[in-house]
Structure formats: structure tokens, C-alpha cells
Amino acid sequence: MGGESPSGGLPRDQSAARRGLSLFQWSVGAVVLLLVVWVARNASRALFDQAAAVAGVGFLGVAGWRCLLVVVGSKRTPVPAAPDIWPRYTILAALYDEAEVVGQLIARLAVLDYPADRLQGFLVLEARDVATIAAARAAPKPDWLEVFIAPPGEPKTKPRALNCAMPFVTGDLLTIYDAEDAPDPGQLREAASRFVAEGDGRLACLQAPLRVRAPDGSTTPFIDRQFAAEYASLFETTLPGMARLGLPFPLGGTSNHFRVDVLRAVGGWDSWNVTEDADLGFRLWRRGWRLGVMNRPTWETPPGALYDWLPQRTRWLKGYMQTWGVHTRNPLALGPRGLISLCVTLGVGLASAALYGPTLSWVAASVLVALAAGLPPETSQLALSVLVLGAATAWLSCKVGARRAGIAYGPWDMIRAPIYWCLLSLAFSHALWRLLIEPFRWDKTRHRLEVAPPADDAALDETALPGLSAAHVATPEPIA
Helix, strand or coil, X not given: CCCCCCCCCCXXXXXXXCCCCCHHHHHHHHHHHHHXXXXXXXXXXXXXXXXXXXXXXXXXXXXXXXXXXXXXXXXXXXXXXXXXXXXXEEEEEEECCCCCCHHHHHHHHHCCCCCHHHEEEEEEEECCCHHHHHHHHXXXXXXXXXXXXXXXXXXXXXXXXXXXXXXXXXXXXXXXXXXXXXXXXXXXXXXXXXXXXXCCCCEEEEECCEEECCCCCCCCHHHHHHHXXXXXXXXXXXXXXXXXXXXXXXXXXXXXXXXXXXXXXXXXXXXXXXXXXXXXXXXXXXXXXXXXECCCCEEECXXXXXXXXXXXXXXXXXXXHHHHHHHCCCHHHHHHHHHXXXXXHHHHHHHHHHHHHHHHHHHHHHXXXXXXXXXXXXXXXXXXXXXXXXXXXXXXXXXXXXXHHXXXXXXXXXXXXXXXXXXXXXXXXXXXXXXXXXCCCCCCXXXXXXXXXXXXXXXXXXXXXXXXXXXXXXXXXXXX
């Protein structure tokens, strides 16, 4: 699998590089259009009420699904005993315009608790990124970590850079880290122990939980806290619950651990998908592989102000749209469980982001108009149930996830959460526009040097990983 393959070794119809619709998608679109025309010609109050009832039942089902995941994902999976021989491990970190933080990342990678003679690592850099290349070469590095320069080419995305490095990977296992990451030093040992002990041999990837903690002196506490709670809901409740149910899920963009032979067999990453991680999770499932989660986390910093948060979230939602488009070209290939998982993750995520702002605005306007007219707002019991249960289950997932992640999430955060949800609708509209005019543009998230390391991972008891001492749990100091 060479780095110059435009889609990472994928057939074009399995890549976001193909922008046209499949026959199945055209057929579904035609049916939807006919349905809309029929509804427009037969519009009535009764029909509207029936449609609202069906939608309300669907939203109640989503609320129940969230509760199920909170319960199912509550149990931590025990870590097997350490293997007699540790498999070879490759670490890839694709960086661009990260001269400010590359030294900090190297310092954190240098204290990963894994036999050095079994490690290989590449800082995958772009040839045009002179500043980061210079900073990476100047920083002190462990012997196993090298600078790899990806050759010029299109598209200019993280997955393409990773695909360029794949022919040089010698590890049995592989993980991805981002510029701002502070991985738990025991993460590689836990992942290797799980892969070696795997019984049926179908485990292809393990996702580590991503935890967010704002740096000292943050000037954007609202977005920081909501972003952290959102991450906690996803990585501490949703993904563990889906893994325990044996369902596929969209991977996070970092700290996913792969079997290298499987990664090569499925064609690597889609170079044209700006959320290549989400796509890869479902592609592995299509090929008959299984995903899992692990205990030891990676700490990250939040994006910061709205002008940094919005491009990042725009890219994520645009990539979700790309992934939805790719995997609904032939949805039957996912099987019933895979298709359900695609709908309740990417489908619900996109629909929620699209509807949050308009729905809350409509509710607020209806209440204000009714109060101004001196009338009680007309709200059906079903609509009220959807509103209350939807918000309650979102809060519950965030609250439980935050407790598991060891971060704060209190009543004031819950009260302000709808404001954050409305920002998702802003990002959705931006993502939809960008998908049409710049589908493959990678919106870069700026990462800043931390003035203090994240809190240590003391919440992870050292007994969770046999043979790992408390000294290996502390987060490394950043390089200034």
C-alpha cells in the first residue's frame, strides 16, 4: 500500500473522493422527493400531527438508547496479564504547523512505558512545513522516534500523510497520536496485552478514551467545559456501551490502536475523508473485524475560543457527512447491526446538530409569543416529553461520563448546555456549505503549548494494568 495511492489503497467507490450518488442513494432520494410532494399536496392538521407523533416516538427511542449505553458501558473491562513477548509497536503522529508544541509531544511520547527495543515511531511532517520540521529535528528524541517527511501531493490531509508512512511501518501494532496529546504512559502495554490475549482473533482496533482538561488560565471556560463534557459523554459512556454490545462505532482521531496487518488489508485510511477515523471504524466492521475500547486515557486540551472551535467542529461534521455518504452507497453491506449503528451515531449526530438550533429557537419563540399574548403555550404531552427526556438523557450521559473521566459537570453547566447545542447547528450549516464548495479542505485546529501539564491520571488505579508502577502514571512535564 503506497503513500501515493489517492485514496489510501481504496477502490474509488469506497472513498470520499467519489462525490456522486450511488443507484441506491438516487433511489432513496427519489422516494423521499415523492413523499415530500405527496405531503405538500395532502397537507392537513391531522397529517402534521401524525408526522410529529412519529418523529416524537423516534426521538424518545434515541433517548432510551442513550440511557441503555450509560448502563451497559458502566463496567470497565479487566486487563489481561502481560504477554511473555511484547509485540512490536509503531507510533505515528501526523503534524502540520505544530512547531510550537512538537517538543511537548516528543517529551510525552518519550516516557511511554514500553520496551524501547520493541518501539518504532514517526513524526509524519509535510515537506512544506519548514518550521515544524526544524523544531522536530532540533528537539531531543528517543532513539526509536524519527522524523518522516511526507512527499508533496494531494489531498493535503492527515490521512494522506499517514498513508505515506505506512510502507515503512515495521510494527505488529500501531497507534496514532495528535500534537496536543498526553497519553497515559501505560496505554501501549494495555493495548498490547488485550490484542495478544484476544480469543477469536477478530479484534482489529482498540479506542482509548480521550479526556479534555482546560489549561491553567483559560479564557474560554464555557466552551472548554461543554467540550470536555461532550467528550466524556462520547468516550466514557457511548463508545464503551457500543463496544460491549458488539457494535461498530466511529473512531476518535487519535489514540486508536490497530493491528497493522488488518489496517493494511482494509486499505489504510481514506485520504479524501476529513474524518478518516469515523470512516475506518465502519470499514473495519464491513470486512468482518471487531472494535473495542480500553481504560487508559489520552488527555487533550480543548480548542479554545469560538473562532478555533468552529473550524474544528465544521471539519468533524463535514467528515461525518462524507462518511455517511460513503457507507450509504451500499448500506446492506454493513448488515443490520452495522446499519443501526451508523444511524444512531453519525445519523443521529448529524440530525441533532441540524435541529438543535432551529428547534430550540422555535420553542423559545412560541413561549415568548404566548406569554406576550397572555395565553398558555400550546404544547402536546408528546412534544413536552421529547423536549424534557431529550435534554435529560443528554445531561445524564454527560454527567456520568464526566464522573468517570474525573472532570467537573454541574447544574450551571447543564443550564448553559442548550447554548452550546445551538452552536452545533451553526457548525452544521457551515459544514454543509463547505462540503459543497471545499469537500477536501482540512480546517486546521491550532494547538498551543500548555503552561502546566494536565492533572495526573491517578483515577486509574495501578492495579488496572499488571506490572505498571505508580511512577509510570504521572503525566510528563511539557517542554517550554
